[in-house]
Amino acid sequence: MEYDVTIRNIFATQSVIEQLSGRGLMGFFKYDGWMNNRPLEPAGFGAGPGTSLLAPLPTPAYVPVYTTAEYSLYQVSNKGSLNTDYYHLPDKRTLVYNRQINFAYWETPLALDSGNPLEVTAAQLKAICPEASLANIEKHVAPLNKSMQKYEINTRLRQAHFLAQVSVESDHFRATREYASGKSYEGRADLGNTQKGDGVRFAGRGLIQITGRDVYVKYGKYIGKDLTQGENMKLVEEEPWASDAAGYFWLIYKKAKNINARADSDNVDSVSRAVNGGTNGLQERRRYTANAKKIFGLK
Incomplete structure (x- = not known):
């Protein structure tokens, strides 16, 4: 018995x-x-x-x-x-x-089996971005995994590039809102900032900091929330929206840039330009991508 x-x-x-x-x-x-x-x-x-x-x-x-x-x-x-x-x-x-x-x-070797073989652990994120604190990583790891599943970041190479970009954009998982006030974006028609105060109102938020009225309007429609009213735009600073917005930006908002295809070709510089628009933090983006590839067993 x-x-x-x-x-x-x-x-x-x-x-x-x-x-x-x-x-x-x-x-x-x-x-x-x-x-x-x-x-x-x-x-x-x-x-x-x-x-x-x-x-x-x-x-x-x-x-x-x-x-x-x-x-x-x-x-x-x-x-x-x-x-x-x-x-x-x-x-x-x-x-x-x-x-x-x-x-x-x-009886069966220990394994972290979540049912998703591509799930990333906090320990792996720490190894990818050593400057990040484990406490900060743990705030985001679960919603990041959901976001990657949802937005077709579904190979280890795509994850390597995505997580490297997220690590830099969020200042090593320290921030879900950019440190600058956003005044420099005032009047930026290319960002959709056509109304007075839009620069500050729609400053960068999320783990890949979405910036400008245009993306806030489109992402708000996508999730069924008006992010232009009151303090609603600050939702993007919180999880799960901070991670979800990063995936949305990667796959949907920047659809014309086809970032997943750039990641598939393993071109860090090309991915970085699509995400950031330039070469800001490029050395870190390269280093974190290399770290991730090593962690995931990629050459």
Whole structure:
């Protein structure tokens, strides 16, 4: 039959695998003794001298699998044998423990499988743009992944170019609004700034900073929001719009520039001109693209 036991969250880490195999500092934490005294509940790891790592529950009680801040419940199956036990984690992974050789391992190698093989992780973004703080990256990584899926940035090479451009345009994920006031855009008919105050009102926003009344009007219609009224234009400074606007700009607003095709040809300078209109930050754009290609295993 199947039953539930309590195991601390740390059990799923390399440190506990080492403990089970006898290589860790806590070699006294023996598997047999632990199993013979189940069900067990952690008694506050590191709580202080004299506190045992595990303490028996007053009354044996098998409970459903769930997780708390202190510990997780892992289901143990009779799938195993005299020498092997299988622990089914709440996230569907299985940890196998071989009692004969005192070794624990994952039945299936650990992987961040989101169902999207092209999903980018925060760690990868950090490696692409080392100057960015992980805290800032984590604000944007999920909506960026959605934006890339939505706007056909669906190859590793396209992602390499897109993320490099985003890294520079957002000042290493520090800003979703340009630092300048926008006064320099006043009267710029090529940006659609035909009304007084448009320069400041429609300054650059988003992770690829969309700029000017024209793009705000078109993007607003696309998402079903009037970004010209009141303070609505500031929505683009927030997620998910900051990332979504970047994808919209890349695929739809700049459709005539065909930025994905430029990325497909692996031409950083051409992509940069389409995004920024010039060579501003070109060395960084090249460096981040090279970083991304290395991270994604591209030549």
